[in-house]
Amino acid sequence: MENIKRFISEREELNKQTLDFAGKNIKRFFNLDMNCYKAGVLDKKIKEMLGLSSSMVLRCDDCISYHLLECHKAGVSNEEIEEVFSIALIVGGSIVIPHLRRAVKFWEEINIMSQKDKFKTKTELFSYIKISLEKVLSEEMGLTDRLQMICDILSQEVKYYNWVGFYLTKDDKQTLVLGPYVGDETEHKEIPFGKGICGQTAVTNQTFLVPDVSMQSNYLSCSLNTKAEIVVPVFNKNNEFVAELDIDSHEINPFNQEDKDFLEYICESLKSYF
Numbered sequence: 001m002e003n004i005k006r007f008i009s010e011r012e013e014l015n016k017q018t019l020d021f022a023g024k025n026i027k028r029f030f031n032l033d034m035n036c037y038k039a040g041v042l043d044k045k046i047k048e049m050l051g052l053s054s055s056m057v058l059r060c061d062d063c064i065s066y067h068l069l070e071c072h073k074a075g076v077s078n079e080e081i082e083e084v085f086s087i088a089l090i091v092g093g094s095i096v097i098p099h100l101r102r103a104v105k106f107w108e109e110i111n112i113m114s115q116k117d118k119f120k121t122k123t124e125l126f127s128y129i130k131i132s133l134e135k136v137l138s139e140e141m142g143l144t145d146r147l148q149m150i151c152d153i154l155s156q157e158v159k160y161y162n163w164v165g166f167y168l169t170k171d172d173k174q175t176l177v178l179g180p181y182v183g184d185e186t187e188h189k190e191i192p193f194g195k196g197i198c199g200q201t202a203v204t205n206q207t208f209l210v211p212d213v214s215m216q217s218n219y220l221s222c223s224l225n226t227k228a229e230i231v232v233p234v235f236n237k238n239n240e241f242v243a244e245l246d247i248d249s250h251e252i253n254p255f256n257q258e259d260k261d262f263l264e265y266i267c268e269s270l271k272s273y274f
Contacts, residue, residue, distance in 0.1 A: 004109050005124065007065050012130050019138045023185060031139040032231050037070070044233035045074040049084050056096055056103065063206045069131075072158075074109050081107055115139070122258040129262075137269045148180035150266065154247070155182040162225070165249035166234075167191065167198055169241065176202055188220055198219030198246055201231040205241050207260055211253040227252045232261060234267045236274035243274065 006197040037047045048070045055063035071081065085103065089096050095217065119125040138150045151164045165181025176191040176198055193202040196219055201208050210229045213219050219229075234243040245267055249255070 003106060004052060004069075004113060005127075007062075007106075008069075008128050008131060011062070011066070012127060012134065014132050015131070015138075019134070022138075026215075027138060028140060030135065031141070032178040034135050034139045045071075045076060046075050049076060052081075053084050053088045053091070056085070056099055057090070057092035059099050061099060061102060065106055066097060066131075068103060068107050068110060072107075072114065078107075078111070109181065110190065117256070120260075122256070123260060126258065126262040129153060133266060133269075135267075143273055144180055146270075150245075151180050151182045153251075156231050160249045161247050163249045165246050166243055167203070168243045176244070183248070184225075191220065197231050198231050198244060201233050201244050205233050205235075207232045207264060209255050209260055211255070225250045228254055230255045230263065232260075232263045232267045234270050234274065237271055243270075 014263035019030070021032070037044060037051060039047075042050075048067055052071055053142075055067055068081075071084075076084075084101055113119070119128065132153050133150065136146060136153070141145075141149075145193045147166045151166070154161050155164045160240060163181070163183030163186075165183065165186075166179040167176040169175070170177050170190070174193045176193070178189045179187065188196075188198075191198050192212065193199050193204075197208050197210055197213075197216065198220070208214055208229070208231045210219075212230055213226055228249045228251060230247050232245045233241055234245065236242045245263055247263070
């Protein structure tokens with residue numbers, strides 16, 4: 001599993017350095033790469049398998065490892081991976097064999113990690129998620145699509161993030177309006193500043209971490225299943241409050257400092273898009 005951890009950590013660091021350095025052309029290429037693997041006529045699972053096969057024929061170990069991780073996330077089975085490997089070997093020939101060996105080992109490590117509930121610590125989990133998030137944060141797309149993809153990733157990858165959504169400030173700057181979200185439908189489409197946890201965040205401009213919502217007097221109930229909540233403010237380039245990331249959990253006290261740091265990192269990264 002050390003190979004996976006090392007790969008994720010190094011890719012995260014190098015992606016950040018590259019995108020900090022990159023101009024418009026490089027960022028556009030990254031955007032094309034990301035959009036290419038979105039579900040379309042072909043679903044994401046098939047596209048990731050195509051990407052894996054192509055990467056093996058082109059003998060790019062970094063790309064092979066990335067697509068193996070994405071294939072696993074998309075639910076590709078061992079039998080399907082074996083057929084992808086077979087196609088790559090037939091198309092690429094015996095020169096693919098060294099890369100095939102490393103790919104088999106990496107896939108087995110992914111399966112072992114998955115069987116052990118993927119990651120032992122939140123630090124490992126959040127580092128893994130950052131690979132997908134940093135692509136979303138770096139690509140050229142509309143704000144709504146960007147926020148929706150962040151919600152999708154967080155909801156999919158963190159099992160105790162049971163409702164994930166963004167509230168944006170209304171023109172009057174005294175009301176929050178529901179934006180992109182994942183989870184049960186909520187009646188709270190608009191929230192006045194100061195009302196509930198979300199409203200308090202809008203007034204104080206500080207992160208609110210609530211371990212047990214039943215202990216909060218100023219709480220807007222979104223669901224009977226909600227046991228805990230964390231709300232993180234989003235600021236624009238001028239450090240003005242413009243939105244917030246709201247996450248509900250069906251567990252009591254699931255959030256800690258690592259969640260707070262991770263979510264604040266995401267919200268800080270959104271500054272340039274508002």
